[in-house]
Amino acid sequence: MNLSGFGGFVARRVVGAIVTLFAISVIIYVVFYVAPGNVAQITCGPRCSPAQVHQVAEQLRLDDPLYLRYWHFLEGIFVGQDYSTGTSVQHCSAPCLGLSYQTDQQVTELILAKLPVTGSLALGAMVLWLLIGVGTGVLSAWRRGRPTERVLTGLTLAGTATPVFVIGLILMIVVCGQLELLPFPQYVPFADDPEQWAWNLLLPWLSLALIESAKYARLTRASMLETLAEDHVRTFRAYGVGERSIIGRHALRGAVAPLIALNATDFGSMFGGAVLTETLFGLPGLGHELVEAVKVVDLPVVVGMVLVTGFFVVIANAVADVLYAVADRRVVLV
Amino acid sequence: MSEVLLASQPAGTGTTPVPAGSGARQFWRRLRAQRAALVAAAVVALLVLVALAAPLFTAIEGQDPTTYHPSLIDSARGGVPIGSFGGISGDHWLGVEPQTGRDLFARLVYGARVSLGVALAATLVQVLIGVVVGIASALGGQWVDQLLSRLTDVIIALPLMIMSLALLAIVPSSFPRPVLVALVIGLIAWGGIAKIVRAQTLTLKQLDYVAAARLSGWGSWRIARRELLPGLAAPVITYAALLVPSNITVEAALSFLGVGVKPPTPSWGQMITAADVWYQAAPQYLLLPAGALFVTVLALTVLGDGVRTALDPRAASRLRVGTGRRREAKTTKAQPGGDS
Numbered sequence: 001m002n003l004s005g006f007g008g009f010v011a012r013r014v015v016g017a018i019v020t021l022f023a024i025s026v027i028i029y030v031v032f033y034v035a036p037g038n039v040a041q042i043t044c045g046p047r048c049s050p051a052q053v054h055q056v057a058e059q060l061r062l063d064d065p066l067y068l069r070y071w072h073f074l075e076g077i078f079v080g081q082d083y084s085t086g087t088s089v090q091h092c093s094a095p096c097l098g099l100s101y102q103t104d105q106q107v108t109e110l111i112l113a114k115l116p117v118t119g120s121l122a123l124g125a126m127v128l129w130l131l132i133g134v135g136t137g138v139l140s141a142w143r144r145g146r147p148t149e150r151v152l153t154g155l156t157l158a159g160t161a162t163p164v165f166v167i168g169l170i171l172m173i174v175v176c177g178q179l180e181l182l183p184f185p186q187y188v189p190f191a192d193d194p195e196q197w198a199w200n201l202l203l204p205w206l207s208l209a210l211i212e213s214a215k216y217a218r219l220t221r222a223s224m225l226e227t228l229a230e231d232h233v234r235t236f237r238a239y240g241v242g243e244r245s246i247i248g249r250h251a252l253r254g255a256v257a258p259l260i261a262l263n264a265t266d267f268g269s270m271f272g273g274a275v276l277t278e279t280l281f282g283l284p285g286l287g288h289e290l291v292e293a294v295k296v297v298d299l300p301v302v303v304g305m306v307l308v309t310g311f312f313v314v315i316a317n318a319v320a321d322v323l324y325a326v327a328d329r330r331v332v333l334v
Numbered sequence: 335m336s337e338v339l340l341a342s343q344p345a346g347t348g349t350t351p352v353p354a355g356s357g358a359r360q361f362w363r364r365l366r367a368q369r370a371a372l373v374a375a376a377v378v379a380l381l382v383l384v385a386l387a388a389p390l391f392t393a394i395e396g397q398d399p400t401t402y403h404p405s406l407i408d409s410a411r412g413g414v415p416i417g418s419f420g421g422i423s424g425d426h427w428l429g430v431e432p433q434t435g436r437d438l439f440a441r442l443v444y445g446a447r448v449s450l451g452v453a454l455a456a457t458l459v460q461v462l463i464g465v466v467v468g469i470a471s472a473l474g475g476q477w478v479d480q481l482l483s484r485l486t487d488v489i490i491a492l493p494l495m496i497m498s499l500a501l502l503a504i505v506p507s508s509f510p511r512p513v514l515v516a517l518v519i520g521l522i523a524w525g526g527i528a529k530i531v532r533a534q535t536l537t538l539k540q541l542d543y544v545a546a547a548r549l550s551g552w553g554s555w556r557i558a559r560r561e562l563l564p565g566l567a568a569p570v571i572t573y574a575a576l577l578v579p580s581n582i583t584v585e586a587a588l589s590f591l592g593v594g595v596k597p598p599t600p601s602w603g604q605m606i607t608a609a610d611v612w613y614q615a616a617p618q619y620l621l622l623p624a625g626a627l628f629v630t631v632l633a634l635t636v637l638g639d640g641v642r643t644a645l646d647p648r649a650a651s652r653l654r655v656g657t658g659r660r661r662e663a664k665t666t667k668a669q670p671g672g673d674s
Contacts (some may be wrong), residue, residue, distance in 0.1 A: 024491060254607065294500055295503070305496065306661055
């Protein structure tokens with residue numbers, strides 16, 4: 001792998017990500033502002049008079065052709081926009097995703113305000129799922145063919161078959177309701193009280209991690225077993241290298257690249273809002289906000305959220321591919 | 335990258351044109367050889383039976399899923415079912431729902447109907463779109479391929495849970511909800527199958543018998559239908575088999591969030607949400623739908639793994655000793671999941 005080849009690969013990947021992001025923004029804009037019929041009526045609510053609906057349509061520039069409206073939307077994202085909210089004019093600086101129909105709050109601000117919650121959730125869960133998942137995978141590769149492996153494989157399978165809201169609910173009922181070991185989770189910002197922050201997030205972290213770790217356990221085990229079947233490992237064995245060293249140093253190394261790639265993707269999509277976990281535990285993050293916005297059909301918030309989530313996923317996928325190429329030099333860069 | 339890797343996979347039974355009868359028989363033999371898959375298949379068969387014959391089961395019990403039974407509810411105590419274990423009796427085999435008194439058994443079996451029906455319909459939509467886009471992408475010209483491949487990438491990048499949540503919110507509620515949920519899932523999550531079909535079609539295109547058909551002047555459509563579809567069956571079935579449990583989870587999750595299947599139509603996800611606050615008075619109200627969901631997804635997943643092994647034993651045996659880590663990484667990535 002020469003450097004210029006790698007640089008080119010990264011550049012192509014970045015361009016690809018930007019193109020994808022634009023395509024996503026177009027699709028999302030068209031789907032949400034065109035397909036569902038009368039946007040003004042939805043926005044205004046069922047009890048609006050025709051005159052009020054007309055006023056909303058004017059405010060939303062619904063009489064403009066679609067490409068022009070999309071152009072305004074893009075303009076808002078890149079240079080900002082001014083909105084007249086009845087009496088006053090509000091400036092929404094770039095990146096502006098519009099104003100909430102419900103509260104007139106800027107969507108960008110709203111998202112930024114929710115980001116720390118989702119970030120806390122994703123970060124802690126990631127640490128746990130890596131520990132549990134990779135640990136399980138290593139253990140079952142080490143104990144391959146023995147009862148331990150069978151038990152772990154069964155548990156992993158159970159993990160993949162359990163929805164996160166079921167395990168979360170059961171954990172919450174048992175730990176908070178019956179055993180009363182923890183209070184029912186309530187988000188405390190890290191800056192306010194790090195200890196309370198962690199205690200309150202423990203169950204959400206655990207629920208997410210238990211479900212996610214199943215994937216990591218499978219992946220770790222599969223890549224380690226593959227490495228263990230390779231010739232060079234046989235050579236190590238012949239030279240008398242111990243099993244512990246073979247497992248810990250050589251086999252695990254083979255699992256690092258795919259693990260990094262999978263983790264980048266997962267972390268990215270979780271950053272856009274762990275809808276179910278946040279809703280279940282009442283954590284005021286991006287996913288929770290989306291559910292609330294969806295209930296009242298607050299389109300700018302919904303579109304903004306979906307766009308931001310798509311943004312995180314695309315970035316994460318690009319980062320995953322690049323990290324994979326860095327971690328595994330055998331990858332052919334295309 | 336993933337396309338190259340996928341294309342390099344053995345095509346299973348698809349590459350060598352075998353007589354249809356022997357291919358199917360071989361598939362059944364290989365599937366039967368796996369005990370776990372067999373048990374899972376039995377469970378799935380039972381679930382399908384329950385779903386299909388839901389009206390029959392509830393008729394035997396003498397109940398239906400939507401009738402309120404206020405007389406079975408203790409409104410003085412906030413609406414908990416009267417009687418022990420959440421109101422279990424000869425009339426109500428699994429007790430009744432708190433507050434409404436609707437029969438739990440009936441709601442559970444009708445829930446199976448919704449769950450399996452929505453998941454299968456969604457899978458059908460995914461397969462249809464995925465196969466058409468994949469084949470068109472592989473057989474069309476460079477521009478068609480570029481366009482469709484980009485579109486597929488974009489579709490894969492859309493977060494399924496968030497996108498379907500948002501889409502379901504803006505469609506008028508007059509639309510039949512289960513159909514809508516199936517359509518939304520199907521329309522968002524076809525990217526993985528399109529990628530696989532495209533890669534497989536590119537491989538098949540190189541094969542002699544397809545080249546021969548092309549040389550003898552067959553049109554793209556005829557080649558796709560007569561020569562390619564049989565070869566695509568194995569990978570498509572494998573992928574689709576694993577999409578079904580994933581779709582079941584997504585439907586349950588959407589209904590759990592209150593945007594999926596709406597009352598009075600029963601759905602397991604919806605029951606789990608409603609049961610949240612009643613776990614002390616009627617624990618089975620929560621445990622039954624959660625258990626049903628778990629067993630269904632587990633059985634379908636194990637069956638899906640079994641189908642994969644039966645259709646592509648080489649890939650499966652490679653997997654057992656540990657195979658293509660890249661392939662594994664990519665497949666995990668490509669599979670949609672509603673598990674956040």
